[in-house]
Amino acid sequence: MSTPANEPAARLKRRRRLPEEARREALASARRLLIEAGPKAVTLNAVGKQIGVTHATLIHHFGSAAGLQSALMGSMIADLTDALAETAVQLRSDAGAPRALTDSVFDAAGPGGAGRLAAWIALSGDLEHLEPIRAAVIHVVDAIQEKFSDAGEGARDRVAAAVLFMALCAFGDAIIGGPLRGMLGRDEDSAREIVAGLLPTFLA
Amino acid sequence: MSTPANEPAARLKRRRRLPEEARREALASARRLLIEAGPKAVTLNAVGKQIGVTHATLIHHFGSAAGLQSALMGSMIADLTDALAETAVQLRSDAGAPRALTDSVFDAAGPGGAGRLAAWIALSGDLEHLEPIRAAVIHVVDAIQEKFSDAGEGARDRVAAAVLFMALCAFGDAIIGGPLRGMLGRDEDSAREIVAGLLPTFLA
């Protein structure tokens, strides 16, 4: 009675963004959803709702749902490679302490959600999206080698081994580190300490 | 002309399984799909098609799609804990060589798809399903400690660290090891060699 049968659904005023801005917001929202609620929560409706836009608008900007997902992967991979590049720069300039290096790699994989994203990509089978990482990884290997390789032959091989080792631990920790550390009664940065402690083995 | 308009879709003879057998087949099929095509491929229709059954039958056996997924998780987690228990037994009986121990853990995470499954679970947020692993992990810690701890105090702590380290590498390798090793020019069991080589550090 007091409520009219067909309330016009309270449409708020339309806000017009620049295309780049709209894409930025959408990707940020999608990333949040991916990290907090998992891959299946990254949907056109969910993303659109978060930034106050209909799903049709997202299709307009990204072409399709797959286009949005692809852009999301690209964006996060870009952040990851940036982080790795930054690590390489720091290594070349000054502090190459094992713990600092370890933290760089773990921070690249963990907090930004890159580790979870990489796992999603790997599970989905879209391995092409991981390809941009290659250059960044090699870059880091170069930087470490430049810094640490006082020892001559076989140095690059040992550095590559060290990077593989660090990366596996960092990704593993990003994905199942929480539960696993819980089971073993170990605290938050236990894995970082372990890795940092083992690093010198490779570089001496 | 030669083809009638409505071919009755060639329904083949109905095969009746025991419930346990039907569940077994369905779970095996679901696991195959998960490993080969990723989580989103694990659908009632896909699983049913593989074992020659309609999706309604799967709902009959598992109650719901979520029920099937839950059963799948349970099944794979059970296999994983079995593998870990087996590792513990081997450790207690005879060979405790670092490489053998490492292989056990890597084999538990990799080939059976347990690593990918755990990643899926972690990404989906269904952490309860990981809980059964706890006892198995602790079991392995006990067995290793029994075998290796000639050194007294702090031994358990170092063993726990070693297990965490091994597990992170094994899971990381199961998920993104392939691409990552490719980028670094390292061969198939490179990660295993590295881990096995580092293990003595913890146990001496």
Add this chain to the structure above:
DNA sequence: ATCACTACCTACATGGATGTTAATAGCGAT
């Protein structure tokens, strides 16, 4: 044989995610 049980099926209903189309409305340029 035939009967009870239930694994299995077909047919339909529903909801959510994705896509399409045509109209609307901000915003800069003229």
Add this chain to the structure above:
DNA sequence: ATCGCTATTAACATCCATGTAGGTAGTGAT
């Protein structure tokens, strides 16, 4: 102002996964 451009929207159309209802057909027991 008003005009062109296009970001944005509402309304519809489709597809697919899931779920429901009632009938069908193996299988073992009597």
